[in-house]
Amino acid sequence: MTHHCPSCGGPGSPDRRFGEPFLSCLSCGLRFSAVAPEGAVYGAAYYRRGGGLPKPVVGLLHRLAYGPALRLAKPGARVLEIGCGSGVFVELLGARGCEVHAMDASPEALRLAAERSPRAVFHEGVVEAQRFPAAHFDVIWSFHVLEHVEDPSAFLAEARRILKPGGVLLLRVPNAGSLEAALSGTHWFHFDWPFHLAHWSPRSLRAALARAGFSRAASHPALDYPQALLYAALSALGLRRLTMPVKLALLPLQALFMPLSVALGWIGKSGTMEFRARV
Numbered sequence: 001m002t003h004h005c006p007s008c009g010g011p012g013s014p015d016r017r018f019g020e021p022f023l024s025c026l027s028c029g030l031r032f033s034a035v036a037p038e039g040a041v042y043g044a045a046y047y048r049r050g051g052g053l054p055k056p057v058v059g060l061l062h063r064l065a066y067g068p069a070l071r072l073a074k075p076g077a078r079v080l081e082i083g084c085g086s087g088v089f090v091e092l093l094g095a096r097g098c099e100v101h102a103m104d105a106s107p108e109a110l111r112l113a114a115e116r117s118p119r120a121v122f123h124e125g126v127v128e129a130q131r132f133p134a135a136h137f138d139v140i141w142s143f144h145v146l147e148h149v150e151d152p153s154a155f156l157a158e159a160r161r162i163l164k165p166g167g168v169l170l171l172r173v174p175n176a177g178s179l180e181a182a183l184s185g186t187h188w189f190h191f192d193w194p195f196h197l198a199h200w201s202p203r204s205l206r207a208a209l210a211r212a213g214f215s216r217a218a219s220h221p222a223l224d225y226p227q228a229l230l231y232a233a234l235s236a237l238g239l240r241r242l243t244m245p246v247k248l249a250l251l252p253l254q255a256l257f258m259p260l261s262v263a264l265g266w267i268g269k270s271g272t273m274e275f276r277a278r279v
């Protein structure tokens with residue numbers, strides 16, 4: 001049980017958005033769990049999800065999610081993805097001619113990723129345990145990992161240490177300051193208790209990156225999980241259990257919500273957010 005912020009060490013007070021066991025840091029605004037549940041790791045089924053959607057829809061979602069982030073990958077660069085899951089992004093990096101390293105805490109995820117990308121180098125466990133040399137990577141990507149991490153300050157410090165001068169860390173996390181989170185609270189798509197231990201806002205993430213020694217951090221719009229805004233709006237109306245046929249029927253409506261998601265991204269209120277921080 002901790003009552004101090006895992007990012008800045010500030011004191012926690014009861015969190016009005018998510019309730020127990022979450023506390024809100026009075027110093028940086030991070031909403032963090034006072035407890036870290038044992039064994040809260042995704043099972044094999046998590047890494048095989050998405051199978052219910054038609055292939056063109058999955059392809060479109062991948063392009064939306066990863067297109068702009070992928071442009072940081074230059075041919076020949078040594079790059080790392082922290083938390084590669086089943087390896088969708090690792091495969092895209094390999095196709096760009098990078099020397100690709102990838103890691104994940106889940107052996108099952110690594111097995112799936114290695115099947116996709118036999119030439120990439122895979123590492124199991126957390127980044128602090130890998131003992132990579134200092135100033136080793138040109139770019140590090142980490143999509144939707146930091147919200148799972150028990151010690152985010154150690155994670156960010158290690159990412160900073162292993163990046164070359166001028167290197168970039170790209171982080172993507174759910175945005176607890178989003179309209180979605182405000183509309184749906186603990187029914188938010190990204191609430192995901194007990195897997196998500198901390199909920200970041202633009203303010204708390206910017207502060208954490210500065211403390212870790214990154215010189216500049218710029219936010220960019222992220223369009224992964226574009227479905228979550230509509231789900232949050234429906235949740236606010238009391239509609240919370242959506243079956244796959246209903247989700248498919250809602251796809252045309254999703255297209256209408258897309259411009260709103262983009263607009264919210266520019267004012268720091270989108271459901272997920274991306275920061276690119278430089279060494």
Ligand SMILES: [Zn+2]
Nearest residue numbers: 005008025028
């Ligand atoms: Zn804090």
